[in-house]
Amino acid sequence: MSSESDGQGAGSPRGNGPPALKKPVSGSAHARVSPADLIFKNVTRAAGIGLLVLIAAIAAFLVIEATSALQANTGNFFTTTEWFPNASPPVFGIAALLFGTVLTAVIAMIIAVPVAVGIALFITVYAPRRLATPLAFIVDLLAAVPSVVFGLWGLIVLVPRMNGLQQWLTDYFGWIPLFSTDDGLVGRSIFVASIVLAIMILPIVAAISREIFLQVPNPHKEAALALGATRWEMIRTAVLPYGKPGVISASMLGLGRAMGETIAVALVLPASFNISWHILSPAGNTIAANVANGFSEANPIGRGALIASGLVLFIVTMLVNIMARAVIARRREFSGAT
């Protein structure tokens, strides 16, 4: 039983962990393990396996409770843009919601990642060393603000203040399809929602990029500087190539966060069900926001439909997260905190 846990202490990927107990060479290794030890070990192992079971259960119960609604659906779940699960017969599809989810999250990522990389570089390379920790703490404070507060702020404060910029964008750049509007109106748009999301994912992308940049071996940086590189050339040749996988996975984690964010988007977006690239128009919805908005008036089929949409969100975010973590996992000493 225990021999499999003991043999390979040094070669294991978690180098910081305690080395496994070396059993005395003489005598049977099995005889030395007391029953209490065995019980304790198996209790902890059961908890660990319980965690895997939990993830499987999340998927299983979402599927179970979504089935009857999907069977009652008279539209095609993947291509229909309408969302009338409470009507009879129910018609609903994920197309518009999934489109909105991906679009807002991608725009948020495009806004947040350059700023977050800038912050990470500022803290790791530019800021005086003594200030690095407090400055990082200030950025982390953004993560402590609850999402519903961002939603409240976005709806009441940010939306009216963005109207000028949005109007300006559509007036002068309206010839770009992305910036044209349906009828000249701007307001609670995908663009504003994406900005709120960008603010919300900024801390996690910045924190992970920062951690990766801190791991860049000093000899790499010093070599670049010794060859006469300016600070930017040092960053370009030493820091960025080393940190690239970390930044990519940090961005993907941010993307996953942005796709799953619910309340802030539910407050900012007006919840419409259409596929439109006009990101300045007051329209748009996401899967998560639709769950929050639609839940209170949902009948049993409606609830099932929301759970089905949640299942899609679960699969998409899990895939994004797994890919992101797989990139990070190659560097095991990296903790992946927050």
Added chain:
Amino acid sequence: MSTTTIAPATSPGGMDLTGQKLSLTTLAAIGAGAVVATVLLYVVAPIDSKIQFVLIAGALYLIGQSVASGMVEGARKAVDRFVTTLVYLAFLLALIPLVAVLASVIAKGAQRVSYDFLTTSMRNIGARDAGGGIYHALVGTLEQIALASLFAVPFSMLVAIYLVEYGRGRISRTISFFVDVLTGLPSVIAGLFILSFYLLALNQNPSGFAGALALTILMIPIVVRSTEEMLKLVPNELREASYALGVARWRTILKIVVPTALPGIVTGVMLAVARVAGETAPLLLTIFGNDAINFNPFSGPQSALPLYIYSQAGAPQQVAVDRAWAAALTLIVLVMLLSAIARVAARFARVR
């Protein structure tokens, strides 16, 4: 237009080793030029936000400085300066929303927060009425996070102990990987899962307990990860000394390793609590909200602070929005308080 100001500063340079450098006065002049240019722009085409003013001035300074540096110091130095300014601006850019959000919440929330607001519920108070408070929501939030911690902490500690003390091989690597993946689980999915599993499949009624279950799922990965980090910090000498005295492994873990790491573990738990205290989406689906005070988390719908903010913010009446701001201030103070306690606990961890 701002670039013209640097012309006098550039003098024909000789062949010295350090080369030409932009002086601080030149940079200050460029900055002033950028601000003046923005003011002019402001007059010609009014901008309705201070933030945009700052952004435009920053962009103009960036352009002016790069052009000046390119002319005086050469392309490499110009690019370096450009990036340096960009990086500083990125950091300042991140401060804007933080300051803006906190300023709004404090300014708008402080007007409405009072002793009365903290100690009354919303019972018999419509959206249009001016009175009302958050007592019921505060009670709900505190009970739900207490229950969630009660469920999440022991379980997460067991998982962390397995991963650090026993875990070798494929199972533990898989568990460790999925702990990371679970940190990215959208909170609304945790709510939908409890809705499917507890409320629909087991046919239970919405209650604070259901909400606590959803919060538990969100707390688990955070607590596992932080506990794991803390257990790894316990020096191996402590474990070996205990083994040498003939203490069994499980007793060593429970009596030596965990107590040594405890302050750090407490910090991690408090940070996790602070994090889930602000979650709205899972509660929306599991506790349903309640305008009256419900002290019993096991029966009947409850309210919670984030849910209260959400419902008040969505109402069109100004009095409701005012209540939302005041509740937001209370929630932020609560979360910051928990984080602050966590950091103080972390201080104690250092002393050891």
